Amino acid sequence: MNKTIDNDNKVLACVDQSAFAPAVAEYAAWAARRLAAPLEFLHVIDRHPTLGTDQDHSGAIGLGAQEALLSQLSSEDEQRSRAAREAGRVFLLQLRDRALGSGVAQVDTRQRHGDVEETLSGQQEGVRLFVLGRRGEAASADAQKALGGHVEWVVRSMQRPILTVPAQYREPSRVLIAFDGRAVTRRGIEMIAASPLLKGLPLHLLSATDAPGRHQKTLDWAQQTLRTAGFEVTAAGAPGKPAAVIDAAIRTQGFDLLVMGAYSHSPLRSWLFGSNTTALLRATAIPTLLLR
């Protein structure tokens, strides 16, 4: 597990040319500084190969139609790829310079062809934390939608912690941990206790349940674990639906980072009965750290 390659255990910031990119870069730099980890900016060029652009509706095919069409389509693709590559490079360089300026020791950039899903699954090895915007380029036009389609997919399929961030950067100072006593959350507590990411920040454990006292034992355990690791911890239980309780706490008490365990159920079950993770992700406007 513990490879000593320099690029290992990096923070991977997934950026595209949307309004979220600067915030993603800032949060990623923040995480990289706290973790003392290398930071990599990843820009995926999806050239949408299923999109036809031709305006020729003549329907006539003449001598060598197929060869002519092949060379025309490939040269169009070539031009598009080149333009996208150059634009992406300049864009990544700006982000890199900013991150270096903010004090991250090691920053790298990478551009890849393909789609976001495929690329991230391929890159997962050696990543300590993914940072991505709550919505990408593809979903930006649709402002109603709080959560991009890619984001939900990434959160579901990645086996690494993921930080999803809003468009505005605010350095996290008060952390809310959504606690429900499930195994995935308990593992999350251990991860937080062991990681330097949140060291020194006040933590608040919030357990939302209809049966008061149900999680008391595990809540005590969590508090104890975090205290032992040197955190300043408070804990509370509140009745109601998790999404509503947590949303209310964020609104009234000014938290600026939410931590939770993500998707313990199968996609089918979530699709049928709804998922707490998705509901919370949609409801909150603050950065959310999802632990797997």
Added chain:
Amino acid sequence: MSIQTLRQDWLSNVRNDLLAGLVVALALIPEAIAFSIIAGVDPKVGLYASFSIAAIIAFVGGRPGMISAATGAMALVMVVLVKEHGLQYLLAATVLTGVLQVIAGWVKLGVLMRFVSRSVVTGFVNALAILIFLAQLPELNPQTAGVTWHVYAMTAAGLGIIYGLPYLTKAVPSPLVTIVVLTGVSLALGLDIRTVGDMGELPDSLPVFLIPDIPLTFETLQIIFPYSLTLMVVGLLESLMTATIVDELTDTPSDKNRECVGQGVANIATGFMGGMAGCAMIGQSVINVKSGGRGRLSTLTAGVVLLILVVFLGDWVKQIPMAALVAVMIMVSIGTFNWGSVRNLREHPASSSVVMVATVLVTVFTHDLAKGVLTGVLLSGFFFAHKVGQILRVRSTSEDDGRARRYHVTGQVFFASADRFANAFDYKEVIDRVSIDVSRAHFWDITAVSALDKVVLKFRREGTEVEVIGLNAASATMVDKFGVHDKDGADDLLLGH
């Protein structure tokens, strides 16, 4: 199949898909009618087939953006069946073809496509273009009733519009303009020339489900099975080749086995809807991609628009002069033909050109694309065996002051090179001992091993002692399921031990 893929396949290119589907539908109508005439059935059989295949393959096919419908390649196969047994047997054969294709997809026959070389594919495409062209000739034959000079003039004018109009505007499909203008002229002048209406019944309603009216006996199966088998092969060949072409044009992958199953499902349904068997179409798929079609929606649009046009504008479709259809089909034939392959005849290796030309000739003379492709594949195999057979060298050095000789065999020994191998030894040499080092050769089959046995025997008859070195390694390649490719050291074993 995730929601993501579904959305990508269907909704990533909506506007272009709808427009391209429309263009394709307009070009599909004349084709479906023309191919029905080739097969010897009413135009409605081809039109229902084109609708049903295009609409169904849009959902179940493995290659988004590819157009499937009633095709010339398939129509040519069914001519005799229709002539001797009638339409109902064709419908039954269509269903059976579909069943065979589904099975082919399940057992992943698609992988056999890698034995079909580039030259065979080119030959197939060219033969198809030639056959489509030849099928138009009866409409241009002065002996056919109703073919007057008007027909030639209209066909020429039609081709003029098809190729000339895109220079003025690319917004409207020029084949459509051709059909509209020629129909208008023919009606205005009251010309007495052959029209689509003379060719047989057109659809007057949406297709209905019906079971082919045939006796369910073994004799029936005996009649339709050979046709269904050929139809399956031809349909899958053209579909997989077209899928490869579309893959190449759009630089996206496709699922070939899903395409096989999809073609099968489409044909089964089509047989029950009174349509003839079909497959993917090279010309139409090129038109679709050229018009901007990429997703499944383009294929669905093509099928649905075709049906709507034909059912609701049937009276107008009847009036279309055959000359207009001939012009469109000549365009399809020209657009399908691979003209680069003619230029390349001289530049490419002679063996490739022979394979291509043989595929074309056999297909054109038998009217059976399956036979043409089989010829091409076999010839490619022969040529390849011949070429690889050349990679064999036998050197020898004399040892032990002329009392012994050592032969070093390098290269490939198999049925095509076994004779050369056996003849490379000097049996008349007066010598005590011979050693044959085969550790740097491969013995691929039984012929090779028996050739070595023969060599050893011949030396023994001369009273020479023979020792064979390294045979185990050399014949390791002979075992059919050697499966060394994925084990350690496989490269060493296959590339000279």
